[in-house]
Amino acid sequence: MTDIPNNFIQIKESGGIVEYRHKTNGLTILLLENRSAPVVTFMVTYRVGSRNEAIGHTGATHLLEHLMFKGSEQFNKEGGTAIWNVLQDVGAMINATTWFDRTNYFELLPKEHLVRAVKIEADRMRGAFIRDEDRQSEMTVVRNEFERGENDSWEALDKNIWATAYQAHPYHHSTIGWRSDIENVPTDRLKEFYDTFYWPNNATVSVIGDFEKYATLALLDEQFGAIEKSPHEIPAMYTEEPLQEGPRRVVVRRAGEVPIVGIAHKMPAGTSDDIYAIQLMGRILGQGKMSRFYRRFIDTGVAADVSVWSHPLHDNGLFITYLFIAGKETCEEVEKGILEEYNTILQKGVSNEELERAKSQISAETAFTRDGTYSVASNLNEAIALGDWTFYTTFLEKIQNVTKEDIQNTAQTYLMEDQSTTGFFIPNAND
Amino acid sequence: MNNPTTYTSKVETSSPLGGLTIYSLRTGVDNVVAFCGSLLGGGLFASDNILVPEMTASLLDLGTKQRDKFEIASALESVGAKLGFSSGRHRVHFSGKCLKKDIPLVIQLLAEQLIFPAFEEQDLNSTIQRRKAELKQLKEDTRTRAVEAFLLRLYPEKHPNRPKSLSDQQKATNTISVNQLKKFHSDHYGLGSLNICFVGDVDHENFENHTANHFGQWQNSSASIKESTLKAKRLGKGVETSEHIPDKTSADLVTGHGIGIDKEHQDYYPVMMSHFILGGNFSARLMATVRDREGLTYGVQSTTGGVDQGNDGYWYIWGTFGPKDLEKAKESINKQLDLWYKEGVTAEELNSKKSTITGMYQVGLDTTSGLARRILTTVERGKELSFMDEYPKIITAITLDQVNKSIQTYCDPGKRITVVAGTVDESN
Structure with a gap:
């Protein structure tokens, strides 16, 4: 085959990735040919995540993701074609993940088996069983996943910080959901969720690796082309977080060994122009031995670990510093130290040397993300989630345009006390 | 199916120095080189303090006799290169990633850190402080504790598979000194068992030249693996x-x-x-x-x-x-x-x-x-x-x-x- 199949139109190209759209059902396709190794990563990203949930069915997106492996019309245990078996029999790395803004299903496999992944994903897009007996057995699996997470002091604090920072917006609850919702959400609610969001016009298919472009488009047309677009508009999540009007605090106490401090500030949506300066600020504060936090907290033995989390999300996310206390300092003393470092940037900005070093790090890491088809897919997935896949391909260029003044202005805009949520994990004395 | 054989047979191998072997493999990735390597000198070589091998490896990237830790960090971070060290049971490992143009710098720094570590007192103190906190965290980690208890019951004292218990590691943090690290480094580190692998956008001859140049002055090490004759305990019943x-x-x-x-x-x-x-x-x-x-x-x-x-x-x-x-x-x-x-x-x-x-x-x-x-x-x-x-x-x-x-x-x-x-x- 030497041309684009008739049912697709090319939309745009960026960074070597070409976007196509299926003319009848609206499925978006992203293709990146890379023949470094005889493998291919196939991924379907649905633009639905825990931000689309509400009280009573938190964790539903994630539980549904689990049920998607329980069988579909053509791939099921009863027929001897269970999804895991069909794919793992050829050595495929297969899994799915759910987060705030998206759910993705992926297969990294030998290139000659690409067709298996395509057929499975096409079949379960509209043909998944979502049976009550499967929900019952899978609910306890997910509950154990929840319990494993609750074992971790940091995860317990992180959930509390998000739940405190957001009152109305669904980023309030973590993707795994609340325990009672995991245990009690009815199967009909999961089916309704599936019927609302799992449609070709709410999905992006990404193919990265060693494949032939036109033949693959023909295969995608053959397998996905017959699926109709949703009979309804995909509902928009319209809840906005009201303006925060003062600092918030939360304390988690339970058995544990190491105190943890987390300080979060509201930041803009992932598609905001300010997001690039925020990424650089996060690196200058917390990435590598030259960072301000390393010098102040790690090098001095105050902290066992310190990190800055500033992942761009679809809606307004959080800029969070986490510090695990190693020394004798109290949570309050460490909090004061972190805020002093913020304040220095607010007052004096950053140096040319710091800015250039952070840009060089991102430049190299951008090249590193192109190493491996799964790595590209994973990065692309997060860009799709925030609403613009070209975020991945244009990120470096936008980073290079950030100035010292941009970073100081951004700090002054977002690192405001009234927009903060501070959390302490304080270990109880052990029994 | 593509035969992976055709892929791995492209590995180039040479020994630019006695006791140093380098391997390289060209793949389709552009501009990126991943590398990893190792030499003997891991945890099983401990003598007077069980944490000495691990602390020796931990301090490798905290300064050399030529430059302090921040000069090294600045050189690497300014080009976005990654280089880290860790201590395993038998070997000290290192790994990283960099852009092709930065390979000469990375090899130079790798050699400098392995051959001439500074072992500053204050760096040991802050590293121990962090390690103490990490050990506390591991004590509340259910998987770590289950595996530790399983292996401690299964293997006798001095068996290579018997782990250092978290409690013993905590005690060892109180008695470790810089002199112990210096002696351990001097006794065990050196050419002899050093392997380095480069994969990606590689140029084997370039690696040969740079490794020969920067590792040429390193001493030989006689470190070798002594196979244990100890055996796991056999239980009569569960x-x-x-x-x-x-x-x-x-x-x-x-x-x-x-x-x-x-x-x-x-x-x-x-x-x-x-x-x-x-x-x-x-x-x-x-x-x-x-x-x-x-x-x-x-x-x-x-x-x-x-x-x-x-x-x-x-x-x-x-x-x-x-x-x-x-x-x-x-x-x-x-x-x-x-x-x-x-x-x-x-x-x-x-x-x-x-x-x-x-x-x-x-x-x-x-x-x-x-x-x-x-x-x-x-x-x-x-x-x-x-x-x-x-x-x-x-x-x-x-x-x-x-x-x-x-x-x-x-x-x-x-x-x-x-x-x-x-x-x-x-x-x-």
């Missing part, structure tokens, strides 16, 4: 124990026993395959039943461990369980184990898992880092590079009879050590 950790919502279970052979034994691959069929991946028996059918766990697996460098290894099942489901899960695991032990595995299962493992081998070609690690682990094991090509053939040649005999020979479900770690006192 034992079960628990590690109580307060306020944990999920418990970890580890159960298994010694197998008495290492990776080079002729029966090793049938043993490995038998456990892959029992619990090697999602479609294996344990996940298909205990998780997928009965919903009793998020994860459960069966595998072998501790089989390197002539050591008699072990097999074990590991899983996580909520307190409500723990007893049911134990019953379910025992049922699967008994079925596997009494009836063996089927030809269909064996063929399926052969295909899985050989396919996984091809999928492992996806990243430069993965390929570099594969080359390094092959040479560390003392194998020729051709072993990488032979591996899929070894797997394909395993027979059903070998697998089922290996189950009877190397497994006895009635003689297991079982450990549960978590908030278990109240629930059991």
Whole structure:
């Protein structure tokens, strides 16, 4: 085959990735040919995540993701074609993940088996069983996943910080959901969720690796082309977080060994122009031995670990510093130290040397993300989630345009006390 | 199917210096080089203080006699290069990634850090402070505690597979000195067992020149691996124990026993395959039943461990369980184990898992880092590079009879050590 199949139109190209759209059902396709190794990563990203949930069915997106492996019309245990078996029999790395803004299903496999992944994903897009007996057995699996997470002091604090920072917006609850919702959400609610969001016009298919472009488009047309677009508009999540009007605090106490401090500030949506300066600020504060936090907290033995989390999300996310206390300092003393470092940037900005070093790090890491088809897919997935896949391909260029003044202005805009949520994990004395 | 053989046979090898071997493999990635390497000097070389090997490796990137830690960090971070060190049981490992243009700088810094570490007192103090906090965190980690208790019961003092207990490590943090690190470095580090693998957008001749230039002045080390004659304890009957950790919502279970052979034994691959069929991946028996059918766990697996460098290894099942489901899960695991032990595995299962493992081998070609690690682990094991090509053939040649005999020979479900770690006192 030497041309684009008739049912697709090319939309745009960026960074070597070409976007196509299926003319009848609206499925978006992203293709990146890379023949470094005889493998291919196939991924379907649905633009639905825990931000689309509400009280009573938190964790539903994630539980549904689990049920998607329980069988579909053509791939099921009863027929001897269970999804895991069909794919793992050829050595495929297969899994799915759910987060705030998206759910993705992926297969990294030998290139000659690409067709298996395509057929499975096409079949379960509209043909998944979502049976009550499967929900019952899978609910306890997910509950154990929840319990494993609750074992971790940091995860317990992180959930509390998000739940405190957001009152109305669904980023309030973590993707795994609340325990009672995991245990009690009815199967009909999961089916309704599936019927609302799992449609070709709410999905992006990404193919990265060693494949032939036109033949693959023909295969995608053959397998996905017959699926109709949703009979309804995909509902928009319209809840906005009201303006925060003062600092918030939360304390988690339970058995544990190491105190943890987390300080979060509201930041803009992932598609905001300010997001690039925020990424650089996060690196200058917390990435590598030259960072301000390393010098102040790690090098001095105050902290066992310190990190800055500033992942761009679809809606307004959080800029969070986490510090695990190693020394004798109290949570309050460490909090004061972190805020002093913020304040220095607010007052004096950053140096040319710091800015250039952070840009060089991102430049190299951008090249590193192109190493491996799964790595590209994973990065692309997060860009799709925030609403613009070209975020991945244009990120470096936008980073290079950030100035010292941009970073100081951004700090002054977002690192405001009234927009903060501070959390302490304080270990109880052990029994 | 593309034959991975054609891929791995492209590895270039040379020894620019005695005791230093470099390997390189060109892949399709542009501008990026992943590297990793190792030399003897890991935890088993400890003498007076069990933490000395680990602390020695930890301080390698905290300054050299020529420049302080921030000058080194600045040089690397200014070009976005990554380089880190860690201490394993036998070897000190290093790995990283950089752009092709920065290879000369990275090799220079790698050599400088390995040959001329500064070992400053204040850096040791802050590193110990951090290590103390990490050890505290590990004491409340249910998986760490379950595995630790399992191995401490299985292996006698001085056996290479016996872990350093968290309590002993905590005590050792109080008595460690800079002089001990300097002496350890002087006694064990050097050319002799140094391997470095480069994968990606590589130029082998360039690596030869730079490594010869920067490692040329390093001393030779006589460090060598002394194979242990100690053996795992053999139990007359099974034992079960628990590690109580307060306020944990999920418990970890580890159960298994010694197998008495290492990776080079002729029966090793049938043993490995038998456990892959029992619990090697999602479609294996344990996940298909205990998780997928009965919903009793998020994860459960069966595998072998501790089989390197002539050591008699072990097999074990590991899983996580909520307190409500723990007893049911134990019953379910025992049922699967008994079925596997009494009836063996089927030809269909064996063929399926052969295909899985050989396919996984091809999928492992996806990243430069993965390929570099594969080359390094092959040479560390003392194998020729051709072993990488032979591996899929070894797997394909395993027979059903070998697998089922290996189950009877190397497994006895009635003689297991079982450990549960978590908030278990109240629930059991």
